[in-house]
Amino acid sequence: MVRVSGDSMTGAGISDGDELVVDRARRPTDGAVVVAILDGELTVKRLRLTRAGVVLAAENPAYPE
Template identity: 50%
Template structure:
């Protein structure tokens, strides 16, 4: 019969590994399938950092006209475009009159099995 290794030797702090103790970090649960191509699925927990400056290519949590969403940030010819990672959904262009606020940059995802 196989014995399990000594648990003490395998102890890992997820708080330390994922920097969950940082005051700028929070968790959000995903609803929907618009980010499947990035490996983010409905029900996953995302670890989001408010202190990271959002840049082109980052996956972000944002609000557009008060609606929260998770998309890939794209800066195209001076225009902000929020792109899903699922071809079923169109890109969301931020246009004049839209309220747009970045709530943080996604650093990790956690999935239950």
């Protein structure tokens, strides 16, 4: 389980303080909500697989990809 801190995923219905069940056995797919390690910290983002590479996208326009 991971407790959410912040508001970058409010557009996906994930709010500050929510608890997420994480299944590490599932392979991430394009468009899935993922828990990733970025700069040594956990982050929850929408996974976008593009020709240019992997994009971790917030579901709040106030946050950059």
